[in-house]
Amino acid sequence: MGLTIAQKIIKEHMLSGSMEVGCEIGLKIDQTLTQDATGTMAYLEFEAMGIPRVKTELSVAYIDHNTLQSGFENADDHKYIQTIAKKYGLYFSRPGNGICHQVHLERFGIPGKTLIGSDSHTPTGGGIGMLAFGAGGLDVAVAMGGGEYYINMPKMVKINLTGKLGDWVSAKDIILEVLRIMSVKGGVGKIIEYGGDGIKSLSVPERATITNMGAELGASTSIFPSDEITREFLEAQGREEDYIPLASDSDAVYDEVIDIDLSAIRPMVACPHSPDNVKSVRELSGIKVDQVCIGSCTNSSYVDMMKVAYILKGRTVSENVSLSVACGSKQVYNMIAANGALADIIASGARILECACGPCIGMGQSPNSGGISLRTFNRNFEGRSGTKDAQIYLVSPELAAYSAIKGVLSDPTELGCEPEIKLPDKFLINDNMIVPPAPTEKAGDIEVVRGPNIKPFPKTVPLEKSIQAECILKIGDNITTDHIMPAGAKILPYRSNIPYLSKYCFSVCDEGFSERAIKKNGGIIVGGANYGQGSSREHAALVPLYLGVKAVLAKSFARIHAANLINAGIIPLTFANEDDYEHISQGDELVLSDIKNDIESKDTTDIFNKTTGRSITLNLNLSKRQRDILVAGGLLNYTKGD
Ligand code: MIC
Ligand code: SF4
Numbered sequence: 001m002g003l004t005i006a007q008k009i010i011k012e013h014m015l016s017g018s019m020e021v022g023c024e025i026g027l028k029i030d031q032t033l034t035q036d037a038t039g040t041m042a043y044l045e046f047e048a049m050g051i052p053r054v055k056t057e058l059s060v061a062y063i064d065h066n067t068l069q070s071g072f073e074n075a076d077d078h079k080y081i082q083t084i085a086k087k088y089g090l091y092f093s094r095p096g097n098g099i100c101h102q103v104h105l106e107r108f109g110i111p112g113k114t115l116i117g118s119d120s121h122t123p124t125g126g127g128i129g130m131l132a133f134g135a136g137g138l139d140v141a142v143a144m145g146g147g148e149y150y151i152n153m154p155k156m157v158k159i160n161l162t163g164k165l166g167d168w169v170s171a172k173d174i175i176l177e178v179l180r181i182m183s184v185k186g187g188v189g190k191i192i193e194y195g196g197d198g199i200k201s202l203s204v205p206e207r208a209t210i211t212n213m214g215a216e217l218g219a220s221t222s223i224f225p226s227d228e229i230t231r232e233f234l235e236a237q238g239r240e241e242d243y244i245p246l247a248s249d250s251d252a253v254y255d256e257v258i259d260i261d262l263s264a265i266r267p268m269v270a271c272p273h274s275p276d277n278v279k280s281v282r283e284l285s286g287i288k289v290d291q292v293c294i295g296s297c298t299n300s301s302y303v304d305m306m307k308v309a310y311i312l313k314g315r316t317v318s319e320n321v322s323l324s325v326a327c328g329s330k331q332v333y334n335m336i337a338a339n340g341a342l343a344d345i346i347a348s349g350a351r352i353l354e355c356a357c358g359p360c361i362g363m364g365q366s367p368n369s370g371g372i373s374l375r376t377f378n379r380n381f382e383g384r385s386g387t388k389d390a391q392i393y394l395v396s397p398e399l400a401a402y403s404a405i406k407g408v409l410s411d412p413t414e415l416g417c418e419p420e421i422k423l424p425d426k427f428l429i430n431d432n433m434i435v436p437p438a439p440t441e442k443a444g445d446i447e448v449v450r451g452p453n454i455k456p457f458p459k460t461v462p463l464e465k466s467i468q469a470e471c472i473l474k475i476g477d478n479i480t481t482d483h484i485m486p487a488g489a490k491i492l493p494y495r496s497n498i499p500y501l502s503k504y505c506f507s508v509c510d511e512g513f514s515e516r517a518i519k520k521n522g523g524i525i526v527g528g529a530n531y532g533q534g535s536s537r538e539h540a541a542l543v544p545l546y547l548g549v550k551a552v553l554a555k556s557f558a559r560i561h562a563a564n565l566i567n568a569g570i571i572p573l574t575f576a577n578e579d580d581y582e583h584i585s586q587g588d589e590l591v592l593s594d595i596k597n598d599i600e601s602k603d604t605t606d607i608f609n610k611t612t613g614r615s616i617t618l619n620l621n622l623s624k625r626q627r628d629i630l631v632a633g634g635l636l637n638y639t640k641g642d
Helices: 005-013 036-049 072-088 100-107 122-128 137-144 171-182 197-201 204-217 228-236 302-312 330-338 341-347 397-406 498-504 513-519 539-546 559-568 578-583 595-601 624-632 635-640
Strands: 014-016 024-027 031-034 058-062 091-093 114-117 131-134 149-152 155-162 190-195 221-223 256-261 268-270 278-280 291-294 322-325 372-375 391-394 467-474 523-526 549-554 571-575 589-592 604-609 614-619
Touching: 005 014, 005 024, 005 131, 005 190, 005 221, 031 036, 031 100, 031 137, 036 058, 036 072, 036 137, 036 539, 036 635, 058 072, 058 100, 072 091, 100 114, 100 122, 100 204, 100 330, 114 122, 114 137, 122 131, 122 204, 122 221, 122 228, 131 221, 137 149, 137 559, 137 635, 155 197, 171 204, 171 256, 171 268, 171 278, 190 204, 204 221, 204 228, 204 302, 291 302, 291 397, 302 330, 302 341, 302 397, 330 341, 372 397, 467 513, 467 549, 498 513, 498 539, 539 549, 539 559, 559 571, 559 624, 559 635, 571 578, 578 614, 595 604, 595 624, 624 635
Parallel strands: 031 058, 031 114, 058 091, 114 131, 155 190, 155 256, 190 221, 291 322, 291 372, 372 391, 467 523, 523 549, 549 571
Antiparallel strands: 014 024, 024 149, 268 278, 268 391, 467 589, 571 614, 589 604, 604 614
């Protein structure tokens, strides 16, 4: 039987397990990346492991999230990460060099290699044929130390693209169409591979827009073949030697096949507050717009920006709209500055931001109260923009730029014929903002600089025989890590300070949660389906751990968050019968009377609801390794053998 692209890369990198769907497999990881908002924690964890030098082929530490620097905290974290990188053998991408995923694609991504990153959009690398996963910081720390990265062997989905996109319809519209078809839960437990004749007209950055937002499908990752288009991109980046061809076998078997005709796709919009709430622009045309933001790791490539500049050229941003533009990397900024396109963008009245995550994670540019904001980003979760009642719509750069001019949500196909804007034959290459590590023999001389914002991570203790605790929060379906541990300009600077962060845990949905958790000495959380979707931030597990959360009961979990809970020593449990979700209320007294023994030896456990007198069966969908981690009280204890 033939293999899919992902199966081929897995086969080459598999160190343990078997390729049967659902089995836990351990992968050798070739490359890692971190960003600053998750990086400090990951490096504290790496330091705790006591390994003198990273053991990967390449590890890069990026600074792109926490760049507002409204106090000393961000700059302290940057210094910490910079000195860690120098000492332990990592490349350091300085603030100002760009968003991790965009820069990694341009300068480091290699087809056929494995990559994990402490950011959920790491699958962007799938655009260049990498097998790339988003992971918690601790998993990245382990991989940097040469340890395996574990996932459950996913199912294989093929998305067959045929035909060609029409004028002013773009890669963003393809992935929005996929989200419309599959939903934010549709990719769970699956790797999505793109193929078919339609991919021949998609450049690497366009492919990366699609694999980037595979994270919003809940997919383990997404991948494109490595073909002539990949080779041309690598050549234009001066890295032709990194090219290898990569394709699935003609008799590869997929668990699911979806056909999409590109010529039938129209410009799309993901409406508030979920990336799968997708409608055609025609249904929404005319909605008055207050703000437009162009950028983020999804849509900030050279061609994206050239199209935006073309639309804005000689026009003025509507007087009721605030337009912000941020390129994804210094390379893109340099190129559009050199060819004059940036001047066209500036002349239109756009507000130019540094190449960083910025508004995508609520770091500035929060919309006005109840404001309508069109964004070329990948997430429109409630409150993520920093304005609680803002309405965020996710759109393509073309639709964003045209709507900014018109002042209302508008269909870019009205612009008529699209000019051909192609990738350059040669990108402008200047890696002066990437600092190499110190040679091994000099590493000992480097002092790691630790500012006062950096606090140790919470202690975990080995699992006790039984757990008796109150249900301190009951919430519904599709709870995101932005609900559990919000980000934004006010909180994000404290990512290295779990005690401070804990005040904001669940503040989006329940202002009193943190105080209640402390008062009750922790407890149990009950959630619905797809609990913990969205970002990879392990803070959404470490902060509940700090607040004494012992277990989370849910209908189902998002992959990365479930792994983060286990790494933190918090037990993820699913209802054997989903209807039992109704039989626990906030405030109920719950007892897991034999939890340690059940985790060690069973696939289910019973929870007794003392308040109602009912017993409920819960599934323990755990590998042997995960069971051992939980019993040890988290991955750090387990790794240290405590
Ligand atoms: C996001 O897009 O939600 C983030 C911010 O990049 C996160 C990482 C974080 O919370 O630091 C992610 O995607 O993992
Ligand atoms: Fe940054 Fe937004 Fe991309 Fe996350 S999704 S890495 S916050 S640009």
